[in-house]
Amino acid sequence: MRKLTGLLLMGGFVLYLVSLVPGLFNATTPTALDSVGAAIIEDSRTTSGSANVVTAIVVQYRGLDTLGEVTVLFVSALGVAILASGFRDDVFRSMFADDDGGFILQYGGRLLMPFIVLVGVYIVAHGHLSPGGGFPGGVLIATAVFILILTGQSARMPHRLLSILEGAAGLGFIGLGALGFLGSELSFLTNTLPKGEYLTLLSAGFIPFIYAMVGIKVASELTTVVSVLTEAPGHESGKEEGRS
Amino acid sequence: MTIAGNVLVLLGSAFLVLGGLGLLRMPDVYNRLQAGTKATTLGAMSVLLGSAFLAPGLATKAVLVIVFIALANPISSSTIARSAYKAGIPLAPVSVRDDLKSKEAAE
Numbered sequence: 001m002r003k004l005t006g007l008l009l010m011g012g013f014v015l016y017l018v019s020l021v022p023g024l025f026n027a028t029t030p031t032a033l034d035s036v037g038a039a040i041i042e043d044s045r046t047t048s049g050s051a052n053v054v055t056a057i058v059v060q061y062r063g064l065d066t067l068g069e070v071t072v073l074f075v076s077a078l079g080v081a082i083l084a085s086g087f088r089d090d091v092f093r094s095m096f097a098d099d100d101g102g103f104i105l106q107y108g109g110r111l112l113m114p115f116i117v118l119v120g121v122y123i124v125a126h127g128h129l130s131p132g133g134g135f136p137g138g139v140l141i142a143t144a145v146f147i148l149i150l151t152g153q154s155a156r157m158p159h160r161l162l163s164i165l166e167g168a169a170g171l172g173f174i175g176l177g178a179l180g181f182l183g184s185e186l187s188f189l190t191n192t193l194p195k196g197e198y199l200t201l202l203s204a205g206f207i208p209f210i211y212a213m214v215g216i217k218v219a220s221e222l223t224t225v226v227s228v229l230t231e232a233p234g235h236e237s238g239k240e241e242g243r244s
Numbered sequence: 245m246t247i248a249g250n251v252l253v254l255l256g257s258a259f260l261v262l263g264g265l266g267l268l269r270m271p272d273v274y275n276r277l278q279a280g281t282k283a284t285t286l287g288a289m290s291v292l293l294g295s296a297f298l299a300p301g302l303a304t305k306a307v308l309v310i311v312f313i314a315l316a317n318p319i320s321s322s323t324i325a326r327s328a329y330k331a332g333i334p335l336a337p338v339s340v341r342d343d344l345k346s347k348e349a350a351e
Contacts, residue, residue: 102326108319115312150323 049195050128050204058133059207063189066210067173070217074170077221084228100152109147116144124215128204134211138218145223149230157227162220169217176206176213245297252294259287271336273328281321288313 033041040061041053048056058066100106120140127133149157180190196203266279289310296306335342 101323104319104322105326108315112312112315112319 045198048191048204048207049198050207051199052128052130052133054131055128055133055207055211056204059128059210060189060191063177063210066214067177067189070170070173070214073218073221074166077225080225081228101150105147106151109151113144113147116147117141120144120215120219124211125201125208127211128207129199129201134214135218137211138215139222141215141219142222142226145219146226149226157223159224159227162224166217166220166224169213169220172213173210173217176210179206245300249294249297252290252297254294256287256290256292256294259283259290263287271338273333274325274335277321277325277328281317285313285317 032038040057044050044053044056044060048060050056050060101109117140120137120143122137123132123140124134124137127137177189179192180186180188183190183192191205191207193205193209195205202208260283263279263283266283267276270276270279292306292310292313296303329344
């Protein structure tokens with residue numbers, strides 16, 4: 001019986017694939033935007049004031065999904081932290097904490113780190129003007145911190161500060177979204193702030209502020225992930241000294 | 245300007261192709277690092293310089309990226325080589341000398 005069901009399913013799948021073959025030969029390249037794309041490009045300059053249409057979509061048209069994305073990232077960071085605390089051997093500690101990365105990385109990394117942070121902040125702040133935004137910019141900032149960890153300074157990671165920053169950024173995102181209730185539309189994540197002058201740094205209403213929150217959140221979460229992965233249990237701030 | 249830019253871009257692409265070939269052909273991690281970092285440093289710099297010639301509006305950014313590559317590529321490749329050596333990845337059998345090993349043995 002199971003074999004028969006499998007055969008039927010397989011046969012149906014093959015038939016479906018065969019039915020797709022003619023489409024390969026008379027496929028045409030679309031020459032115009034579909035209705036949704038054209039409408040968003042038409043609408044985004046006045047509704048969002050953002051020069052980068054992708055950012056307008058990510059933060060404004062589907063802002064709730066972005067809030068969900070940030071939550072997914074938070075849950076995965078939580079999962080990594082829980083899993084990493086289960087490592088009982090000192091593999092990661094011997095790989096990272098007891099090694100200073102060598103002379104070249106020590107000095108070269110220290111030279112480059114501020115510039116990497118600067119580029120990260122730039123990308124976060126210009127999310128509504130040029131490609132980029134909170135997610136890639138936050139990753140860049142976390143990368144700069146990872147260089148510090150590679151040079152053996154993970155023990156000095158301020159975990160308490162990172163978790164406060166992360167929570168505050170999440171609350172800030174929701175608070176900026178709640179500003180939408182002040183407007184005439186009375187809905188969450190509506191852009192009620194003044195749009196400013198098109199193509200300037202302080203434009204597009206709440207979009208740069210929300211992206212700043214996303215940037216802080218992503219940077220602190222990823223920093224926590226890499227520092228938790230590279231710290232051995234019992235190594236963090238001495239409060240779990242009693243556990244072997 | 246256009247000719248110089250095109251020549252530089254072509255030269256850089258040739259170096260990048262050679263670097264990719266070296267990644268495939270070299271026998272061990274350390275030799276591959278030579279191909280994968282030295283050739284691509286020069287290749288990427290040449291392509292960027294060529295694009296600065298072709299589009300003068302981008303020249304400032306291109307020069308900044310060149311400076312960044314000149315700083316970051318040697319640091320990262322030396323760090324990769326160092327961690328590979330520390331992790332005990334062996335040299336290819338055809339290697340003839342290991343200066344670091346003989347230096348550590350002498351100390």
